Structures are given as C-alpha cells and as structure tokens.
Amino acid sequence: MNFANIYKNSIEQPQAFWDGEAKLIDWQQPYSKVLDYSKPPFTQWFIGGKTNLCHNAVDRWVATQGDKAALIAISTETGTEKIYSFKKLQAEVSRMAAIMQTLGVGKGDRVLIYMPMIAEAAFAMLACARIGAIHSVVFGGFAAHSLATRIEDAQPKLIVSADAGSRGGKPIPYKPLLDEAITLSAHKPGKVLLVNRNLAPMNLVEGRDVDYAALRAQHLDSQVPVTWLESNEPSYILYTSGTTGKPKGVQRDVGGYAVALASSMRHIFCGNPGETYFATSDIGWVVGHSYIVYGPLIAGMATIMYEGLPTMPDAGIWWSIVEKYRVTRMFSAPTAVRVLKKQPQEFMQKYDLSSLKTLYLAGEPLDETTSAWISDALGVPIIDNYWQTETGWPILSVAKGLEDMPTKLGSPGVPIPGFNVKLFNETTGEECGANEKGVVMIEGPLPPGCMQTVYGDDARYVSTYWSVLNGKHVYSTFDWGIRDAEGYYFILGRTDDVINVAGHRLGTREIEESISSHANVSEVAVVGVEDKLKGQVAVAFVILKNPAAANTAQAQQALEKEIMGVVDRQLGAVARPARVYFIAQLPKTRSGKLLRRSIQAICEGRDPGDMSSIEDPTSLNQIEGALSS
Numbered sequence: 001m002n003f004a005n006i007y008k009n010s011i012e013q014p015q016a017f018w019d020g021e022a023k024l025i026d027w028q029q030p031y032s033k034v035l036d037y038s039k040p041p042f043t044q045w046f047i048g049g050k051t052n053l054c055h056n057a058v059d060r061w062v063a064t065q066g067d068k069a070a071l072i073a074i075s076t077e078t079g080t081e082k083i084y085s086f087k088k089l090q091a092e093v094s095r096m097a098a099i100m101q102t103l104g105v106g107k108g109d110r111v112l113i114y115m116p117m118i119a120e121a122a123f124a125m126l127a128c129a130r131i132g133a134i135h136s137v138v139f140g141g142f143a144a145h146s147l148a149t150r151i152e153d154a155q156p157k158l159i160v161s162a163d164a165g166s167r168g169g170k171p172i173p174y175k176p177l178l179d180e181a182i183t184l185s186a187h188k189p190g191k192v193l194l195v196n197r198n199l200a201p202m203n204l205v206e207g208r209d210v211d212y213a214a215l216r217a218q219h220l221d222s223q224v225p226v227t228w229l230e231s232n233e234p235s236y237i238l239y240t241s242g243t244t245g246k247p248k249g250v251q252r253d254v255g256g257y258a259v260a261l262a263s264s265m266r267h268i269f270c271g272n273p274g275e276t277y278f279a280t281s282d283i284g285w286v287v288g289h290s291y292i293v294y295g296p297l298i299a300g301m302a303t304i305m306y307e308g309l310p311t312m313p314d315a316g317i318w319w320s321i322v323e324k325y326r327v328t329r330m331f332s333a334p335t336a337v338r339v340l341k342k343q344p345q346e347f348m349q350k351y352d353l354s355s356l357k358t359l360y361l362a363g364e365p366l367d368e369t370t371s372a373w374i375s376d377a378l379g380v381p382i383i384d385n386y387w388q389t390e391t392g393w394p395i396l397s398v399a400k401g402l403e404d405m406p407t408k409l410g411s412p413g414v415p416i417p418g419f420n421v422k423l424f425n426e427t428t429g430e431e432c433g434a435n436e437k438g439v440v441m442i443e444g445p446l447p448p449g450c451m452q453t454v455y456g457d458d459a460r461y462v463s464t465y466w467s468v469l470n471g472k473h474v475y476s477t478f479d480w481g482i483r484d485a486e487g488y489y490f491i492l493g494r495t496d497d498v499i500n501v502a503g504h505r506l507g508t509r510e511i512e513e514s515i516s517s518h519a520n521v522s523e524v525a526v527v528g529v530e531d532k533l534k535g536q537v538a539v540a541f542v543i544l545k546n547p548a549a550a551n552t553a554q555a556q557q558a559l560e561k562e563i564m565g566v567v568d569r570q571l572g573a574v575a576r577p578a579r580v581y582f583i584a585q586l587p588k589t590r591s592g593k594l595l596r597r598s599i600q601a602i603c604e605g606r607d608p609g610d611m612s613s614i615e616d617p618t619s620l621n622q623i624e625g626a627l628s629s
C-alpha cells in the first residue's frame with residue numbers, strides 16, 4: 001500500500017489502523033476496544049488493555065538483546081562516558097524504583113524530576129513508569145519561580161534532583177534554586193532525592209533530603225516488578241507555556257503513547273533494534289521524553305544522552321559521537337545547526353559519518369539555507385518534522401518507512417497517519433483551499449500519544465484547544481500554515497502570544513509577569529522578534545514608575561541588566577529578553593488591548609498593519625524611537 005492509502009485508512013478507519021500499530025508493543029492484557037470517542041473531544045485508546053512504558057522500553061529487550069547498549073550517557077562537561085546495556089539499565093531502574101517505593105511513592109503519585117542530562121534522570125523517569133508513578137520533568141534551565149509553579153500544580157510526593165548541572169565547564173548549582181522553589185511553593189514534597197555529582201556544595205535539609213548513592217547501595221539487588229497499568233491511566237505531566245502566565249500541564253496516557261512512539265520510530269525515524277539513536281535535546285522538553293528516553297528504547301535501540309555544548313571541546317564533538325557509536329538516526333533543532341554553521345566545515349569531514357542515514361530537525365521553522373548547508377555538509381537527507389508538546393510526536397513529516405516520498409525545502413511535509421490535519425480561515429471558520437493561509441487544526445479524535453487533558457483541569461483543556469467547526473470537534477495548534485497543491489504544509493508562525501526561542505517555547509505573558517515584579521516597572525510588553533541564530537528572541541518594552549531612574553544611557557544599561565536578572569532568577573536564562581527598552585507609552589487599542597503584533601512588526605522592520613483601533617498613534621513612534629536610540 002502506498003502512503004496516500006495508508007493515510008486515508010488511518011483517518012477513515014482509525015480503529016483498524018491503530019489496532020494494527022498496537023501490535024508493535026507488548027500488552028500484558030489485551031484491550032477490549034481500540035477507540036472510545038463517545039465524549040468528544042476526550043479520546044481514549046486501547047480501553048481495558050494493560051501495559052507499561054518501562055516494560056516496553058527496557059524489560060522487553062532484556063531477553064533478546066540484554067547485553068547490547070541501551071543508554072549511552074556522555075558528558076563533555078565532566079569528561080565521563082557510561083554505557084548501560086538493557087540488563088544494566090533494568091537493574092538501575094529497579095534500584096531507583098525500590099528507592100522511590102521506600103520513600104513512599106506508589107501508583108498515581110507525582111514525582112518531579114529537576115535534573116541535568118545524566119543517566120540518573122532517565123533511571124528516574126523509567127522508574128516512575130515502572131511503578132505507575134506520574135513523572136513531571138522540569139527543564140534544568142528553569143529557575144525558582146518556574147519550578148515553584150510546577151511544584152504547586154503537580155503536588156509531587158517526591159522531587160528527584162542533583163547538586164548541579166554544568167554548562168561550558170561551569171557548574172550550575174540546582175539545589176539552591178530547588179530549595180528556593182520549595183519555599184515559594186504552597187505544596188511541600190515529602191522527600192527530596194539528591195544525586196551528588198560533587199560539582200557544587202549542597203546543604204541537606206534534615207528529614208526531607210536524602211542521598212541517592214547511599215540509598216542505591218542499600219538496594220543493589222532490589223528487583224521491583226512492573227506495575228501493569230490500564231492504557232488510559234496517566235504516565236506523565238509535562239508543562240508547556242501558553243498565553244497565560246500559568247503553564248499548562250500536558251498529561252499523557254500509557255498505552256496510546258507507547259503505540260504512537262513505536263509507530264513513529266518505525267515509520268518516520270526508521271529505527272531498528274540494535275542501532276544507535278542520538279537526539280541532542282534535553283529531557284526537560286518533549287523531544288527528550290519521546291525521542292531520547294522512551295521512543296528509541298521502545299524500538300530496541302541504544303539512545304545517547306549528551307550533557308554538553310555542541311561546540312566543546314570543539315565543533316566536532318557530535319560527529320565524533322556519531323562515528324564512535326555508529327549512530328544511524330540523529331535528531332536536533334535548526335538553531336543548533338545554525339550554531340555549527342558558524343564553525344569550519346572541516347569538523348564534520350574529520351569523522352567517519354558513514355553510519356548516519358538521516359538527520360531529523362524539529363522544534364522551529366527550518367530555513368532553506370540551514371537545511372541545504374547541513375545536508376551538504378553531512379551528505380545525508382534532512383527530514384523536518386512539525387509537532388508540539390501537546391501531540392507528543394510528529395503531526396507533519398515524511399514517513400520514509402512507509403514510502404520514499406520527496407521532501408520539499410521549507411516544508412515539514414504532509415500529515416502523518418492518524419492526524420486529520422485541516423486549515424481553517426480564522427475569521428470565516430471555513431476550510432482553506434490550496435495555497436490559502438489558515439490556522440492549522442486537527443479534527444478529533446486525536447491519534448494515540450497526544451495529550452489527554454490539562455493536568456487537573458479538563459475545562460481548561462477544552463476551552464484552550466478545542467472548538468466546534470462545521471459540527472466537528474477540532475483541535476487548534478495555534479500555528480498559521482499553508483498547504484500547496486500537492487498536500488505539503490508550510491508553517492508560518494504562531495497565532496497566539498507564544499514565542500519560540502532556539503526551539504524553546506516561551507509565553508510572553510510569563511516573561512511580562514516576571515518583569516512586572518521589578519519594583520520600578522509599571523507596565524511591560526514582551527514580543528518575539530526575528531533572530532538569525534535563534535529564530536526568535538524576546539524583546540521587552542517597559543514603562544517605568546519612576547522614569548528618572550533611566551535618564552542617562554548608563555542608568556538605562558544598569559536597569560536593563562537588573563530586569564534581565566529578575567527574569568534569570570525567576571524563570572531562568574532561557575526566558576531572558578535579549579533587550580529591554582524604556583518608553584513612556586505602549587501602543588494599545590481603545591479598549592486597552594496591547595497591540596503586540598504591531599510592536600513585533602515594527603521591531604522586524606515591517607508595516608504595523610491596520611491601526612484603526614489604536615488609542616494613540618504616537619505610541620508607535622515611541623517604539624521606533626526606542627529601537628533607533
């Protein structure tokens with residue numbers, strides 16, 4: 001069957017299609033029904049089936065390839081490299097699971113993981129999956145305030161963390177941020193489990209903080225059996241930014257997620273057991289969940305976890321890893337490639353890259369120059385893929401495992417089987433034809449693996465993402481898109497106030513709230529502005545309570561630094577605006593709504609658009625004036 005027919009079947013007969021795909025994983029108890037869409041937009045997959053993510057990722061492979069590499073943890077920060085076979089990984093995960101159980105964690109309890117890219121982070125995720133606890137991994141680059149909001153929302157019984165991460169050879173202490181976050185949060189975890197890497201001093205809080213190495217030594221021989229879970233029980237929560245300051249906890253299931261990952265590993269990423277997969281993301285993001293930890297392992301592949309910069313000790317580091325471990329499939333982001341593009345190409349030519357078959361790029365728009373450059377430098381095809389934290393796996397791509405379809409520069413490809421992608425006109429609600437710009441939407445039911453709900457808030461899930469158009473429930477991606485006559489999509493940017501910095505999604509509201517907490521800030525607008533390297537950067541326009549505090553260039557610089565520092569401390573350096581400008585008035589509509597898109601347009605040197613609703617047109621001059629000062 002060709003791709004078009006497979007896709008058609010997946011949309012017209014989802015039960016039959018996913019029943020077939022479900023055979024890619026192990027079930028302890030078969031499901032009684034493939035799909036329940038009786039309460040749209042809520043979707044349940046593989047009802048009554050019992051399975052386990054850790055079993056499918058680890059135990060399942062122990063019998064057939066127990067001594068083969070499963071997890072390869074490389075840190076150029078600490079100069080360490082450890083290979084865990086499936087057998088060894090099973091033992092470590094079992095130890096971690098036993099530790100969690102002795103700390104009182106059981107099925108349904110939340111465990112927050114705030115960790116650098118070390119093997120123990122993967123052990124912790126897999127251990128949660130093993131015992132039916134729900135993990136919530138928080139990106140290590142987030143600071144106390146971001147962490148506190150996530151602790152408060154998920155209410156973890158246990159937090160797993162470490163003394164420090166490391167970046168560019170410099171330790172980045174985690175423990176003080178964690179302590180501050182716990183102080184800020186109304187919810188307090190019962191226990192905090194700490195991996196001591198001896199990178200930074202750590203004060204242990206008595207009765208709460210426990211040392212991982214000491215507990216591991218007590219559980220060396222522990223064997224914790226897998227807890228079988230009904231397919232629709234929650235496996236994890238992963239927070240993502242939206243248009244309000246409060247991050248949304250994307251909740252995922254067990255069976256549907258395992259099937260979706262197994263299916264995508266086969267059809268899109270074309271991975272085979274025994275091969276090595278290298279995704280350069282971080283476990284704090286969705287790529288880290290789907291394609292560093294669970295996906296490759298479910299496919300029986302070895303997966304590489306890399307702590308370090310792409311340019312240290314030199315720009316050849318990734319390619320030396322590809323050579324050493326005979327990596328076949330690699331996954332990265334356009335920003336990382338743009339960083340490498342500034343380095344001499346000889347770093348790539350130094351290594352034997354003959355094992356590498358494909359480089360997958362995702363997370364942000366892939367420009368043609370970057371795509372062509374890296375394809376040429378590596379001599380392998382580049383496959384763009386478009387998806388979101390919410391979907392958990394690619395919505396658009398080309399599925400070379402199903403048919404050798406061509407890619408098109410600038411397009412992430414076509415809808416992947418299971419995703420009924422449609423474009424709708426924002427004002428009329430009508431479906432768009434070829435070459436007409438619209439909002440990218442997915443008609444329900446969403447395929448397996450996508451978010452089940454917003455953690456603890458079904459109403460927010462429905463009101464944020466879903467609408468009924470032409471009598472059908474449709475999910476909004478909040479992206480603009482266009483489809484050509486051959487069915488290839490092109491993504492044109494977000495329709496909401498979410499920005500994408502180096503592939504990381506940030507809510508401008510969150511940054512604005514943080515900046516507003518500075519004592520001298522009266523009002524602030526944050527917009528995403530095009531950037532050659534990072535895709536977009538955040539830029540802030542601030543009205544001061546006391547403008548005299550910024551009346552010299554020097555005072556402005558100092559205040560700009562101070563405000564950046566506030567964001568660093570509260571949200572983390574990822575959210576730090578690239579520039580902070582001080583102005584006297586912000587452009588708003590007569591009803592007081594901030595004209596962010598006009599501000600953004602001016603920053604990017606574009607026309608600000610229809611200004612008929614603006615309260616005071618001179619406010620735009622202020623933005624222009626600030627930019628040129």
Ligand code: AMP
Pocket residue numbers: 240286361362363364365366384385386387388389390412477478479491493494500503504505
């Ligand atoms: P996140 O949930 O952090 O993965 O961010 C998802 C958002 O990143 C999407 O809604 C898009 O705006 C953007 N995005 C992800 N992948 C791509 C891609 N391949 N091309 C263009 N934009 C992308």
